[in-house]
Amino acid sequence: MSTHQTYYVPAQSKWPIIATLALLITVYGLGSWFNDLKADRAESNGPLIFFIGALLIAYMMFGWFGAVVKESRAGLYSPQMDRSFRWGMSWFIFSEVMFFSAFFGALFYIRFWVGPWLDGDGAKGVSAMLWPDFEYSWPLLNNPDPKLYPAPEGVIGAWGLPLINTILLVTSSFTLTWAHHGLKKNNRKQTKIGLAITLVLGAIFLVLQAEEYIHAYTELGLTLGSGIYGATFFMLTGFHGAHVTMGVIMLTVMLVRILRGHFNAEHHFGFEGASWYWHFVDVVWIGLFVFVYVL
Amino acid sequence: MSAVIDDHGHAGHDHHHGPAKGLSRWLLTTNHKDIGSMYLWFSFCAFLLGGSFAMVIRAELFQPGLQIVQPEFFNQMTTMHGLVMVFGAVMPAFVGLANWMIPLMIGAPDMALPRMNNFSFWLLPAAFGLLVSTLFMEGGGPNFGWTFYAPLSTTYAPESVTFFIFAIHLMGISSIMGAINVVATVLNLRAPGMTLMKMPLFVWTWLITAFLLIAVMPVLAGVVTMMLMDIHFGTSFFSAAGGGDPVLFQHVFWFFGHPEVYIMILPAFGAVSSIIPAFSRKPLFGYTSMVYATGAIAFLSFIVWAHHMFVVGIPLVGELFFMYATMLIAVPTGVKVFNWVSTMWRGSLTFEAPMLFAVAFVILFSIGGFSGLMLAIAPADFQYHDTYFVVAHFHYVLVPGAIFGIFASAYYWLPKWTGHMYDETLAKLHFWLSFIGMNLAFFPMHFVGLAGMPRRIPDYNLQFADFNMVSSIGAFMFGATQLLFLFIVIKCIRGGEPAAAKPWDGAEGLEWSVPSPAPYHTFQVPPDMNDVHEHRKGTGGELTP
Numbered sequence: 001m002s003t004h005q006t007y008y009v010p011a012q013s014k015w016p017i018i019a020t021l022a023l024l025i026t027v028y029g030l031g032s033w034f035n036d037l038k039a040d041r042a043e044s045n046g047p048l049i050f051f052i053g054a055l056l057i058a059y060m061m062f063g064w065f066g067a068v069v070k071e072s073r074a075g076l077y078s079p080q081m082d083r084s085f086r087w088g089m090s091w092f093i094f095s096e097v098m099f100f101s102a103f104f105g106a107l108f109y110i111r112f113w114v115g116p117w118l119d120g121d122g123a124k125g126v127s128a129m130l131w132p133d134f135e136y137s138w139p140l141l142n143n144p145d146p147k148l149y150p151a152p153e154g155v156i157g158a159w160g161l162p163l164i165n166t167i168l169l170v171t172s173s174f175t176l177t178w179a180h181h182g183l184k185k186n187n188r189k190q191t192k193i194g195l196a197i198t199l200v201l202g203a204i205f206l207v208l209q210a211e212e213y214i215h216a217y218t219e220l221g222l223t224l225g226s227g228i229y230g231a232t233f234f235m236l237t238g239f240h241g242a243h244v245t246m247g248v249i250m251l252t253v254m255l256v257r258i259l260r261g262h263f264n265a266e267h268h269f270g271f272e273g274a275s276w277y278w279h280f281v282d283v284v285w286i287g288l289f290v291f292v293y294v295l
Numbered sequence: 296m297s298a299v300i301d302d303h304g305h306a307g308h309d310h311h312h313g314p315a316k317g318l319s320r321w322l323l324t325t326n327h328k329d330i331g332s333m334y335l336w337f338s339f340c341a342f343l344l345g346g347s348f349a350m351v352i353r354a355e356l357f358q359p360g361l362q363i364v365q366p367e368f369f370n371q372m373t374t375m376h377g378l379v380m381v382f383g384a385v386m387p388a389f390v391g392l393a394n395w396m397i398p399l400m401i402g403a404p405d406m407a408l409p410r411m412n413n414f415s416f417w418l419l420p421a422a423f424g425l426l427v428s429t430l431f432m433e434g435g436g437p438n439f440g441w442t443f444y445a446p447l448s449t450t451y452a453p454e455s456v457t458f459f460i461f462a463i464h465l466m467g468i469s470s471i472m473g474a475i476n477v478v479a480t481v482l483n484l485r486a487p488g489m490t491l492m493k494m495p496l497f498v499w500t501w502l503i504t505a506f507l508l509i510a511v512m513p514v515l516a517g518v519v520t521m522m523l524m525d526i527h528f529g530t531s532f533f534s535a536a537g538g539g540d541p542v543l544f545q546h547v548f549w550f551f552g553h554p555e556v557y558i559m560i561l562p563a564f565g566a567v568s569s570i571i572p573a574f575s576r577k578p579l580f581g582y583t584s585m586v587y588a589t590g591a592i593a594f595l596s597f598i599v600w601a602h603h604m605f606v607v608g609i610p611l612v613g614e615l616f617f618m619y620a621t622m623l624i625a626v627p628t629g630v631k632v633f634n635w636v637s638t639m640w641r642g643s644l645t646f647e648a649p650m651l652f653a654v655a656f657v658i659l660f661s662i663g664g665f666s667g668l669m670l671a672i673a674p675a676d677f678q679y680h681d682t683y684f685v686v687a688h689f690h691y692v693l694v695p696g697a698i699f700g701i702f703a704s705a706y707y708w709l710p711k712w713t714g715h716m717y718d719e720t721l722a723k724l725h726f727w728l729s730f731i732g733m734n735l736a737f738f739p740m741h742f743v744g745l746a747g748m749p750r751r752i753p754d755y756n757l758q759f760a761d762f763n764m765v766s767s768i769g770a771f772m773f774g775a776t777q778l779l780f781l782f783i784v785i786k787c788i789r790g791g792e793p794a795a796a797k798p799w800d801g802a803e804g805l806e807w808s809v810p811s812p813a814p815y816h817t818f819q820v821p822p823d824m825n826d827v828h829e830h831r832k833g834t835g836g837e838l839t840p
């Protein structure tokens with residue numbers, strides 16, 4: 001509860017409306033692009049529109065977050081505002097958790113029910129009548145209809161790159177916490193080093209992930225179109241990778257801010273918010289490692 | 296700390312200003328009242344648009360046979376009607392009410408994250424512009440029903456489905472941000488002494504609604520993303536040929552969908568819980584049980600989704616589990632109805648327009664609840680499913696439920712918003728015409744549904760002709776009546792008897808402690824709620840106990 005006499009009330013801002021336009025242009029461009037690709041139309045202005053939208057989004061992000069950083073630096077935010085940001089960030093992360101839950105849920109549903117049913121087992125085993133020859137296994141190396149969905153020849157084993165990636169990300173969570181401790185103790189050197197190591201680990205993770213994708217596509221025939229194994233695999237790891245990329249960008253901004261002398265031992269929610277996000281991405285990876293790669 | 300800030304970060308100027316002039320006031324605003332008004336107007340426009348789609352449907356169904364539209368277009372109308380009503384009319388109306396009223400009810404100066412608030416609103420016109428534009432695209436707009444089951448919405452969808460998917464994404468972003476704002480406001484901006492259990496129920500139900508929104512809108516985003524991948528990138532989430540399953544679509548969709556129906560009704564529960572005490576001149580009966588019942592409903596809403604899928608082929612244990620879990624929801628819902636009725640018991644009742652809508656809400660929503668219970672009986676649902684009985688059910692919970700809740704709220708708070716009393720005679724006329732119209736439109740649907748008339752179909756067997764004609768007449772009546780509502784609101788904005796700060800003598804709550812119309816900025820100094828008596832709790836209490 002507030003102990004303040006009056007509240008913070010911001011004035012008008014142009015950023016939200018720019019953000020709206022940017023998003024609308026982006027999705028419109030993307031949609032036209034996808035549709036033109038699918039219909040094999042030779043000419044498409046989708047990519048151009050998409051590109052303009054994406055530029056606008058970048059401009060908006062710089063502007064909006066820049067304004068917030070400036071206000072924060074000017075000491076305009078009360079502890080109450082700080083708490084609002086905290087609630088905002090926490091619930092945003094919760095919404096992301098639910099987004100991933102949808103895909104994890106799909107994976108479990110497929111593995112525990114759909115697969116066996118298609119093979120003739122369980123309560124709905126009659127579905128086996130569709131493709132009597134189909135045999136279910138996980139990883140799914142034979143699809144019910146291989147003509148429509150050619151199955152992969154192999155999948156990515158857990159104990160190679162994925163294990164290394166797990167170690168990388170878990171370590172990065174620790175180095176980030178170490179950096180945070182540095183900030184709280186006003187040991188900014190520790191913060192810089194910790195943050196830099198975290199970023200390097202995150203970047204290596206992304207490179208290895210890209211390598212894994214190339215391997216899957218070129219050597220294993222494991223693609224988005226190779227049946228439900230590929231679909232769930234790329235959906236989960238792909239969205240996770242996108243989130244790691246976001247996290248790397250956020251932490252890079254934090255490093256730049258630290259180098260410029262922003263934050264102090266008490267006030268550094270920008271940093272904390274970015275690190276919450278990073279830990280969240282890390283936890284999702286653990287789930288991925290266990291349920292997508294190992295089991 | 297009392298800085299008013301603009302983009303350039305210099306503080307302090309224009310502290311007690313009123314609204315900015317011209318268009319920029321609306322485009323750039325961070326004021327919860329402006330944003331609330333925009334949400335409400337947007338919602339009303341969507342209501343009229345979605346309503347006109349419904350008029351097309353009812354005109355075609357006026358008689359058996361094909362008269363006015365082709366089946367392809369009919370399908371687009373049912374789809375767009377559902378989508379526009381759910382995402383464009385009902386949800387934004389409640390967000391608008393939340394924006395206007397929550398800060399006033401808890402003694403906050405604004406929403407917690409005002410710029411994000413503006414963003415949430417403006418995304419909606421963008422999303423709906425995109426959605427409605429699909430009607431004019433080659434191949435037509437979405438035609439697969441508002442539930443957009445795969446493979447209708449993937450393999451067999453018109454090209455415009457891609458834009459439909461992105462429109463859903465934009466709406467989802469808007470809803471999630473709006474919900475985060477509500478949670479942050481309620482948890483962080485309450486006036487000193489405004490404990491959680493002193494909050495008006497509208498604030499409580501919205502807090503829980505916001506939680507539901509944050510939990511399930513991302514799941515909706517997930518399911519449309521899987522569709523997008525299936526359509527454009529060759530994945531097989533919803534195709535059994537690749538090891539996926541179309542039923543997976545239904546599970547993920549309804550995991551969102553059932554909580555979604557509570558998102559559309561819980562805020563109405565809250566508003567009605569303020570309105571009934573005000574016009575009964577009695578405190579709300581069973582405040583605490585109302586809070587817990589709302590929580591219970593929200594929890595249960597996560598474990599009943601497959602009652603929409605009884606006939607799709609789920610294992611027997613699934614049928615049983617989802618049947619009993621669904622029936623459980625009737626318990627907390629019954630608690631609420633009991634409390635509303637008990638609040639009225641021996642009250643000194645008067646029936647101004649808000650109360651008329653609220654009482655009709657209690658009665659007619661209960662009818663919808665009962666038909667829901669019938670549908671929840673899995674073996675019976677084998678017959679009812681996808682018939683007009685289901686259409687009758689959800690219209691009874693949505694029209695006299697959600698929509699009447701919104702009308703009741705609008706009349707209740709219009710004096711606070713505009714500073715004028717609305718025209719009570721016209722408002723009562725609006726009520727009675729709506730009441731009769733909607734019952735005429737939807738009650739016969741129970742009968743034709745039980746007799747086997749399928750939903751989402753442009754033509755029907757001759758035996759259903761009479762009831763369908765009655766339905767259509769009622770629907771036209773209900774639809775036309777809403778223009779009267781528009782007239783009443785405009786009239787009220789432009790003039791009328793000046794409203795007192797507290798125009799309803801039985802009303803309670805902080806919103807009535809500020810003048811009418813509410814000044815552009817309110818509660819910049821938080822009111823102290825510490826000495827408000829306990830027995831006031833549940834209606835927000837008053838400044839002077």
Ligand code: HEM
Pocket residue numbers: 442556557559560602603621622624625628663664665666667668670671672676679680681685688689692693696697
């Ligand atoms: C006692 C409470 C309720 C019960 C037991 C209940 C039960 C059900 C069941 C079993 C169905 C599926 C029928 C079928 O498709 O065969 C259904 C459909 C539906 N219900 Fe309810 N319901 C309840 C309350 C509500 C509320 C409060 C709302 C919204 C405000 C709502 C909105 C809907 C909608 C929109 C559908 C149709 C979905 C579609 O297929 O398009 N229900 N309900």
Ligand SMILES: [Cu+2]
Pocket residue numbers: 552553556599600602603
């Ligand atoms: Cu349901």
